[in-house]
Amino acid sequence: MMETADRDAASGPSLTDLRNGGKGRLARALARLEQAPESPDASALLDAAYADPRAHVLGLTGPPGVGKSSLLGAMLRRFRKQGRTVGVIAVDPSSRRSGGALLGDRLRLLSDPADPGLFVRSMAARDRLGGLAELTMSATILMRAVFDIVVIETVGVGQSETDVAGAADTVLFCVQPGSGDSLQFMKAGIVEIPDIAVVTKADMGAPANRALSDLNGALTLNDPAAGGWRVRTLAVSAETGAGMAELDSALAEHDGWLAANDRRAALRREQAEHWLREAVRDRFGREGLRRAGDLRLAPGESPFVRLSTVTAELAR
Numbered sequence: 632m633m634e635t636a637d638r639d640a641a642s643g644p645s646l647t648d649l650r651n652g653g654k655g656r657l658a659r660a661l662a663r664l665e666q667a668p669e670s671p672d673a674s675a676l677l678d679a680a681y682a683d684p685r686a687h688v689l690g691l692t693g694p695p696g697v698g699k700s701s702l703l704g705a706m707l708r709r710f711r712k713q714g715r716t717v718g719v720i721a722v723d724p725s726s727r728r729s730g731g732a733l734l735g736d737r738l739r740l741l742s743d744p745a746d747p748g749l750f751v752r753s754m755a756a757r758d759r760l761g762g763l764a765e766l767t768m769s770a771t772i773l774m775r776a777v778f779d780i781v782v783i784e785t786v787g788v789g790q791s792e793t794d795v796a797g798a799a800d801t802v803l804f805c806v807q808p809g810s811g812d813s814l815q816f817m818k819a820g821i822v823e824i825p826d827i828a829v830v831t832k833a834d835m836g837a838p839a840n841r842a843l844s845d846l847n848g849a850l851t852l853n854d855p856a857a858g859g860w861r862v863r864t865l866a867v868s869a870e871t872g873a874g875m876a877e878l879d880s881a882l883a884e885h886d887g888w889l890a891a892n893d894r895r896a897a898l899r900r901e902q903a904e905h906w907l908r909e910a911v912r913d914r915f916g917r918e919g920l921r922r923a924g925d926l927r928l929a930p931g932e933s934p935f936v937r938l939s940t941v942t943a944e945l946a947r
Contacts, residue, residue, distance in 0.1 A: 643672030646679040649777050654750050657718075657777060661752055664769050669939075677769060678933045680776035681903070686718070687886050688775050690799030692785045692824075697807040698831040698869065703784055705869040707749060709879065710780055716748040718774040720767060720783045750778070768906045771798050796824050797902050800895060801885045804828045806846055808838035825862055827881045833866035833873045840866070860888055896930065903934040910938055915945050 649657050664673050691699050703719070710717050743749065752774075754767060767783060775781045785795050796802050804825035828850065830842045843866050850862050863881040867874035889895040904927055912920045923941050928934060 643670075643676055646676065646683065646776055649676075649773075653747060657750060657774075658752070660773065661770055664773065665766055668766065668769060669942075674935050674939060677772060677935045680773045681933050681935065682931070684772075684775045684899070686775035686778045686781040687882070688771060688781045688783070688798065688800045689882070690783045690785070690795035690802040691805070692795045692802065693805030693831075694807070697805045699784055699805055701869040702805065702829070702831055702867065703782060705872070705875060706782070706878070709875060711746065711748060715779040716777075717750070717780045717782065718778040719749075719751045720770055720774065720781070721751060721753045722767060722783065722785050750774075768798050768902070797905050800889055800898065801826045801882060806830050806842055808832055808835045808842040826860060826885050827863045827865075827878070829864070829874070829878065830866040831869070833868040834871045842866075860885065900928055900930065904928050907934040907938055907941075910934075911941055911945075914942065919945050 643663065644652065644656055644660055649660055660676065663670070664677075667673055691703055693699055707717055707719070752770065754770070771781060771783060783795060783799055802825045804827075806828065808830060828846055830839050830846060833839045843864060846864050850864065863884070865874050865877050865881065867878055869875075889898065907926050907928070908920060911923050911926065915923070922945060926937070926941070928937060
């Protein structure tokens with residue numbers, strides 16, 4: 632029995648194994664990605680996942696204290712009532728002592744651990760200023776091949792939250808009534824990031840209405856090109872459920888927009904190319920990136936296979 636387990640660990644699970652194997656097997660696969668991200672079995676699994684995505688990937692971002700986790704809890708309950716499976720990547724601040732995630736248990740308190748259709752994984756941001764952990768992209772690619780919905784909730788560091796656009800299909804930016812977030816929203820250039828912008832705590836009444844008005848004013852600075860997506864704005868309350876049906880509709884509308892004219896495939900290829908350039912630069916520096924040359928991907932080409940090829944060439 633032990634020899635069989637050892638062989639399974641060495642060869643790694645297949646994508647079919649993860650789709651049929653429950654939370655434990657997926658948790659072990661994600662741990663393997665963290666421990667040995669460039670191992671042959673990890674690369675093979677990521678290649679298969681990249682080629683066969685299923686999920687609509689949502690990025691949930693905004694300043695600390697805005698209520699992202701409460702909103703996400705309400706969204707998760709709605710998704711599960713709709714019969715959709717959900718994977719969550721919660722990117723947290725890091726402990727200076729251990730390097731681990733500090734707040735990772737907060738979402739587990741909002742979810743049912745016995746629910747086989749809901750999986751939550753915490754990742755420590757460590758020294759990443761863009762709001763995402765280093766391995767978030769790989770984990771997203773793996774999880775989007777397993778679930779119907781994948782949600783990335785970022786660490787919430789304000790002006791540095793732009794990395795989430797490099798991993799998600801649809802970005803939700805949260806603004807809190809009476810906090811001045813909408814002014815920071817304009818100053819920080821985050822105005823270019825969201826596909827949907829929500830004012831949280833809509834049950835506050837007049838302050839929420841003012842925040843929504845300010846948000847709409849800020850977004851006039853971002854006029855989409857012809858045929859482009861115009862950011863949807865709305866006020867929601869995780870407490871009362873106000874605006875949640877409208878949020879469902881906005882998410883479905885953006886999902887449909889992405890499905891048209893091959894937009895989603897083009898977006899994901901652009902994200903994969905960005906990940907590939909960053910991976911090469913992390914390993915070989917700016918000079919290695921220059922030597923690597925053109926890192927654009929052909930439609931359907933795996934960034935993980937390309938990284939292996941480039942790494943072998945640059946290591947000579």
